[in-house]
Amino acid sequence: MPIVPIATTHTATATDLLELDFACAHCGARARASVLTTSYGVAVGAPLAIGAEERGTEARARALEGLTREGAALAGLARCPKCRARDAKAVRSAWLSIAPLAAFLGFLVGAPLSIFGILIRISPWLLGSAIALPVAALYAWRKVHGRCAQADRLVDMTETEARAATID
Ligand SMILES: [Zn+2]
Numbered sequence: 001m002p003i004v005p006i007a008t009t010h011t012a013t014a015t016d017l018l019e020l021d022f023a024c025a026h027c028g029a030r031a032r033a034s035v036l037t038t039s040y041g042v043a044v045g046a047p048l049a050i051g052a053e054e055r056g057t058e059a060r061a062r063a064l065e066g067l068t069r070e071g072a073a074l075a076g077l078a079r080c081p082k083c084r085a086r087d088a089k090a091v092r093s094a095w096l097s098i099a100p101l102a103a104f105l106g107f108l109v110g111a112p113l114s115i116f117g118i119l120i121r122i123s124p125w126l127l128g129s130a131i132a133l134p135v136a137a138l139y140a141w142r143k144v145h146g147r148c149a150q151a152d153r154l155v156d157m158t159e160t161e162a163r164a165a166t167i168d
Pocket residue numbers: 024025026027028029080081082083084085
């Protein structure tokens with residue numbers, strides 16, 4: 001609990017089982033994706049209870065708004081039920097969405113080392129980036145893989161048209 005209240009953060013969580021259409025980019029299989037989706041909404045308001053009700057409503061509205069986007073992102077990352085492939089485009093956008101944070105983290109680690117590089121007369125750029133790049137890459141890689149694993153866990157695929165085709 002903060003001693004001096006500066007602002008109050010209101011949070012809300014929305015959870016829903018979304019039913020989405022899935023089409024595989026590799027083999028063209030179609031499926032119905034049941035996605036157990038959770039979305040978070042945040043609204044920052046005035047300290048204490050000033051306007052708390054409005055901010056609470058705002059946080060809930062944001063959580064609900066995010067559900068569709070999050071559900072679609074997870075369904076896009078899940079493996080195709082037929083060929084087990086993952087959509088490269090969805091994986092690429094997962095990488096891109098984590099890139100700014102990964103770069104920032106790399107900078108946080110790399111910048112002090114650059115200064116250290118000046119002190120020990122090693123190129124600050126070389127030393128900084130020799131540390132920053134692997135840190136950023138490892139962080140992003142772990143995040144993307146975690147996201148893919150989450151998609152596999154939360155998305156349940158039921159083949160639709162592809163199943164009818166197999167019977168024929
Ligand atoms: Zn497929």
